[in-house]
Amino acid sequence: MKHRMSHRQLAALSLILGAIVIAPIVGTAAEATKAQSAKTGQEQQPAPTQPRANPGIEQEKTVPQIASGKWAGKRLPDGQPDVQGHWSNTIANHNNFTDPQGGIPGDPAPRRRPLPPRDERAPSRVSDPADGQVPFQPWALEKVKEFQANFHNPVKPQYVEPLARCAPGGIPKSLYWHGYEIAQYPGYVVFFFNSGTRIIHLDGKPHLPDNIKLWNGDSRGHWEGNTLVVDVSNQNGKALFGRTGEFISENGHIQEKYIFSPDATRYNYEAVLTDPTVYTRPFTVTIPARKWTEKDAANGWHFEVEHAKHSGKNILLDHYERTCAENNGGFGLGAVEAKK
Amino acid sequence: MKHQLKKQPRFSKTGMTLLLVASVLVLPLASLNAAAAGVKLPRLSNGKPDFSGIWQTTSAADYDLEPHSNRKDAPPGPGIVEGNVIPYLPKALEQKKKNFEARETDDPRTKGWTLGVPRGIYYPEPFQIFQRANDLNIVHQFGHSVRTVYTNGSEHPEDPWDWWLGDSRGHWEGDTLIVDVRHFNDKTWFDRAGNYHSDALHVIERWKYLDPNTIEYKATIEDPNVFSRPWEVSVILNRHREQNFQLIEDYRFTLDYDDAYPPKPDKQ
Numbered sequence: 001m002k003h004r005m006s007h008r009q010l011a012a013l014s015l016i017l018g019a020i021v022i023a024p025i026v027g028t029a030a031e032a033t034k035a036q037s038a039k040t041g042q043e044q045q046p047a048p049t050q051p052r053a054n055p056g057i058e059q060e061k062t063v064p065q066i067a068s069g070k071w072a073g074k075r076l077p078d079g080q081p082d083v084q085g086h087w088s089n090t091i092a093n094h095n096n097f098t099d100p101q102g103g104i105p106g107d108p109a110p111r112r113r114p115l116p117p118r119d120e121r122a123p124s125r126v127s128d129p130a131d132g133q134v135p136f137q138p139w140a141l142e143k144v145k146e147f148q149a150n151f152h153n154p155v156k157p158q159y160v161e162p163l164a165r166c167a168p169g170g171i172p173k174s175l176y177w178h179g180y181e182i183a184q185y186p187g188y189v190v191f192f193f194n195s196g197t198r199i200i201h202l203d204g205k206p207h208l209p210d211n212i213k214l215w216n217g218d219s220r221g222h223w224e225g226n227t228l229v230v231d232v233s234n235q236n237g238k239a240l241f242g243r244t245g246e247f248i249s250e251n252g253h254i255q256e257k258y259i260f261s262p263d264a265t266r267y268n269y270e271a272v273l274t275d276p277t278v279y280t281r282p283f284t285v286t287i288p289a290r291k292w293t294e295k296d297a298a299n300g301w302h303f304e305v306e307h308a309k310h311s312g313k314n315i316l317l318d319h320y321e322r323t324c325a326e327n328n329g330g331f332g333l334g335a336v337e338a339k340k
Numbered sequence: 341m342k343h344q345l346k347k348q349p350r351f352s353k354t355g356m357t358l359l360l361v362a363s364v365l366v367l368p369l370a371s372l373n374a375a376a377a378g379v380k381l382p383r384l385s386n387g388k389p390d391f392s393g394i395w396q397t398t399s400a401a402d403y404d405l406e407p408h409s410n411r412k413d414a415p416p417g418p419g420i421v422e423g424n425v426i427p428y429l430p431k432a433l434e435q436k437k438k439n440f441e442a443r444e445t446d447d448p449r450t451k452g453w454t455l456g457v458p459r460g461i462y463y464p465e466p467f468q469i470f471q472r473a474n475d476l477n478i479v480h481q482f483g484h485s486v487r488t489v490y491t492n493g494s495e496h497p498e499d500p501w502d503w504w505l506g507d508s509r510g511h512w513e514g515d516t517l518i519v520d521v522r523h524f525n526d527k528t529w530f531d532r533a534g535n536y537h538s539d540a541l542h543v544i545e546r547w548k549y550l551d552p553n554t555i556e557y558k559a560t561i562e563d564p565n566v567f568s569r570p571w572e573v574s575v576i577l578n579r580h581r582e583q584n585f586q587l588i589e590d591y592r593f594t595l596d597y598d599d600a601y602p603p604k605p606d607k608q
Contacts, residue, residue, distance in 0.1 A: 158600040162600075165594070165597060168589075186392075192477065196589075199468070199479070237602035245603075308495075309498060310492070310493050321487075323486075323505065
């Protein structure tokens, strides 16, 4: 019997034990160690004092230009541009929505490396308005500040980032958490995230009734050349955008564009978020992503695969179960088991 | 119910007589023979049956795999176990009885945990199969949990983790998909009646079209820590054909805390 101890489980246990300050660091380190040790024959684990050969989660600092246009690349038999495979954002995780490489605000844990100046870090995920800030209404901005002030010592349930409880990552956070797989089928584009699944319907059926509210909303998409255009309704607004607490409400609406590069190795995500009860105006979120293939080494965050056992010489990729097992019981299996 | 698929009589002059004499028996056999009779099954471009679609059983299996009378928390049901009785080892039967007594609180379903295999298949919520030549992804509405069945010729990993849904490797025998599932954890049950297993569980599934909208699903279950011999369950899965039917995500393990989100304006 073997059990997987992921950073999520460590984070949950840490919360319970009150050792919240070290959770993000322990989590990241444990994640990397686990991936390295699980991968036989790989001896690339960097010592913490050495400069990292592998850029880790923060692969890049900039957003490449990818123009919307015609699709000249490979197509699937049903006519969809073929963009299947393993993908991940290139900038950062969900520590900080508007300063993605800036760390969690107010983090009491000492940084392992000094934070470079703001203009040497990746830009805000908010690409419009130009100041990179979410145009919150005053009440909502106060709530975000309150969340940030309490995040490191969450004395109330609403200060716990819900992903730490294995809630689905939601939109857009799922796109800058771990890597994920995009699979395509006649009538569907499906995103398999580590925490949640998004089924995008391409058949033009109407959205679900308004009173049904969902973590990942209800998605209707179509292809325009190299761009997957998706309309998302039925948000429950619960997922939050990261450890900085930005949010949309159950009245929100999201219009997404996934703009793929001609060789299908990159895409840019551009989403317009509208919510008359939370924001003063619509705003745009931009997230760059790259594809990972069997030519890449698995790395425990962006590309979490194993080489399958089989008799052939080609590489087949396994992706192990995505069940968020450790928190599969509400506040955490760790907590559940600790009760015994 | 005994299945005699391999010994079906060919339709011939006697077919009419059989229909007249024993239509109840013959009609199911005729539909079982759909593929042979020329009914077109959905197929992938590689010729294999395409199980893509949204499926659900009408069986009451999830209440209790074994035959049972009605009780306050379950309708009566004939069970889906071949031979009716699950062959527990004596000590394991005691545990099963304890589970039954505590089912209202101890059934992992009540906590929203991933249902496992084969329970997710006959649980009374729909699941969707997304199929390609090299894999099937089974998305269960309950928990939106995802099981990948590899059909790319790969084998089980050698020293893996334990998983809620096990590790699934499939291959085709004619038009039947055989899936070997191993490497489970011991945290799931088979039903609401406390039938259970250990982490030595091994499941062999057989998926076969009876007609384009009906799948016969069989599973052989073995677990030397809990059962004295392998045993078998069988259910019929029906395709959802309602207009615009879709899965509606059911992340019910979040229900205990999700009222905390999102922030709301303070009450005036």
